[in-house]
Amino acid sequence: MSPDAQPTEISLTEQKQLLITWSDGEQREYSIRQLRDECPCAHCNAARQNPKPKPMLLVIDPRETAPLRISSLRPVGNYAYAIDFSDGHNSGIFTIEQLRGLGRVVE
């Protein structure tokens, strides 16, 4: 696997997973939930380091039960992609290196 691989094609699969084809021919599939959980923005980093105590009363935000989607994905310079999630969260900038380490290789 080449550390310099770049995305050459980005699409969504029928199961609404993100599919990235890389310049070295590798294809990786990403669940939107995984990407959301790995969101590298400062807010999510802080939340991962200090998980909230479990509330006694569970209140479910309807946005959390709706299937999570990607609303948009746009390049940031030539090193990263900004992902806008359907839950309204859009501050995550995923570097190409990070994307390369996530997901699973499609055989």
Ligand SMILES: [Zn+2]
């Ligand atoms: Zn975030």
